[in-house]
Amino acid sequence: MDMAVKERIRVGGRSARIQAAVHDAVRELSAEIDRAELTVPLIAARAGVTPSTIYRRWGDLSELLGDVAVERLRPVAEPLDTGSTAGDLEAWVVQYMEEMSSAVGRAMLRDVLINISEGNACQCANFTYEQLQMIADRAAHRGEVPFDVDDLVDRVIGPIMYHVLFGHGELTPDYCRMLLARVPELKGGADVQSARGEAS
Amino acid sequence: MDMAVKERIRVGGRSARIQAAVHDAVRELSAEIDRAELTVPLIAARAGVTPSTIYRRWGDLSELLGDVAVERLRPVAEPLDTGSTAGDLEAWVVQYMEEMSSAVGRAMLRDVLINISEGNACQCANFTYEQLQMIADRAAHRGEVPFDVDDLVDRVIGPIMYHVLFGHGELTPDYCRMLLARVPELKGGADVQSARGEAS
Numbered sequence: 328m329d330m331a332v333k334e335r336i337r338v339g340g341r342s343a344r345i346q347a348a349v350h351d352a353v354r355e356l357s358a359e360i361d362r363a364e365l366t367v368p369l370i371a372a373r374a375g376v377t378p379s380t381i382y383r384r385w386g387d388l389s390e391l392l393g394d395v396a397v398e399r400l401r402p403v404a405e406p407l408d409t410g411s412t413a414g415d416l417e418a419w420v421v422q423y424m425e426e427m428s429s430a431v432g433r434a435m436l437r438d439v440l441i442n443i444s445e446g447n448a449c450q451c452a453n454f455t456y457e458q459l460q461m462i463a464d465r466a467a468h469r470g471e472v473p474f475d476v477d478d479l480v481d482r483v484i485g486p487i488m489y490h491v492l493f494g495h496g497e498l499t500p501d502y503c504r505m506l507l508a509r510v511p512e513l514k515g516g517a518d519v520q521s522a523r524g525e526a527s
Numbered sequence: 528m529d530m531a532v533k534e535r536i537r538v539g540g541r542s543a544r545i546q547a548a549v550h551d552a553v554r555e556l557s558a559e560i561d562r563a564e565l566t567v568p569l570i571a572a573r574a575g576v577t578p579s580t581i582y583r584r585w586g587d588l589s590e591l592l593g594d595v596a597v598e599r600l601r602p603v604a605e606p607l608d609t610g611s612t613a614g615d616l617e618a619w620v621v622q623y624m625e626e627m628s629s630a631v632g633r634a635m636l637r638d639v640l641i642n643i644s645e646g647n648a649c650q651c652a653n654f655t656y657e658q659l660q661m662i663a664d665r666a667a668h669r670g671e672v673p674f675d676v677d678d679l680v681d682r683v684i685g686p687i688m689y690h691v692l693f694g695h696g697e698l699t700p701d702y703c704r705m706l707l708a709r710v711p712e713l714k715g716g717a718d719v720q721s722a723r724g725e726a727s
Contacts, residue, residue, distance in 0.1 A: 484689060488688070
């Protein structure tokens with residue numbers, strides 16, 4: 328049975344309560360003990376379910392941890408509205424950098440990247456694209472030149488994530504601002520055409 | 528005992544042979560069976576050592592896999608000399624993209640990223656910086672304007688790795704060339720000063 332079918336069958340009361348209890352157990356135990364000591368029986372005991380409930384629903388520990396990490400990386404709010412696109416992007420990108428480079432953020436990233444084929448990582452990138460698209464839509468709504476989300480990921484998000492994962496270079500708000508200064512649309516209308524031209 | 532001390536004690540004959548046998552066993556078994564089925568006893572049997580030899584030397588399976596992955600990601604040669612910096616970088620970056628986005632490359636990346644605190648990922652980034660620095664030094668030697676390695680990582684390597692790991696966007700040689708076209712020093716001497724200016 329594929330994941331989509333499982334999800335459709337298991338909506339509602341009991342299933343949702345089990346998911347919440349297991350996710351809570353993972354979050355609590357992660358704060359208390361070392362990741363290497365985390366086991367399915369331990370999580371099951373804390374959540375008040377049997378280990379086989381967990382194996383049946385998530386397959387194994389790494390899939391459960393990936394699932395919990397995706398939920399924790401899911402944005403809880405719309406990007407802050409600062410009144411300008413430059414302000415919105417700076418606020419969002421600096422917060423993104425700080426969350427991803429924190430100890431908790433790095434642990435979440437590790438959990439979503441372990442099962443590279445499972446689509447967890449792709450889901451996290453979707454969150455990023457959605458949030459950036461909201462900021463771009465807001466720019467258009469204000470009458471500002473909307474930036475291209477793919478281009479912003481290449482110029483700003485990619486290098487930040489590289490440094491988070493591979494540990495090279497210092498991640499600071501100034502570094503984020505330096506990357507954002509390369510986004511053509513943030514330089515003002517007149518330059519956009521020529522700055523875009525550099526990419527062709 | 529820290530890793531550096533262990534390394535100093537264990538140089539030479541028998542230790543080097545054990546390392547080679549265990550690394551070979553991991554590579555062979557990885558080609559034959561699913562990663563999820565790979566266990567320390569299986570690797571030990573293939574390598575002709577006891578499981579406790581592996582646990583003593585590497586700690587656990589994920590550390591062993593990370594160690595093997597770093598060795599496989601270590602460059603085997605200097606970057607190809609095509610006669611120009613633009614040519615050297617295009618050849619190197621397209622090959623990097625193809626290797627990292629292959630099934631084997633993605634599996635290696637997963638293995639080095641699992642133990643994020645272990646320095647494996649940092650070691651892999653060192654390989655990248657060293658190879659790029661060789662190309663930059665060669666540029667200076669030819670009398671071309673040498674590019675800045677950190678800047679090239681931000682503009683080209685970061686976005687490629689983001690798409691490899693998070694699975695968004697198509698990775699093609701054209702995409703690599705589009706990113707390389709943003710490197711100020713590859714645009715010709717006259718533009719370098721103004722193009723660099725965009726970053727400040």
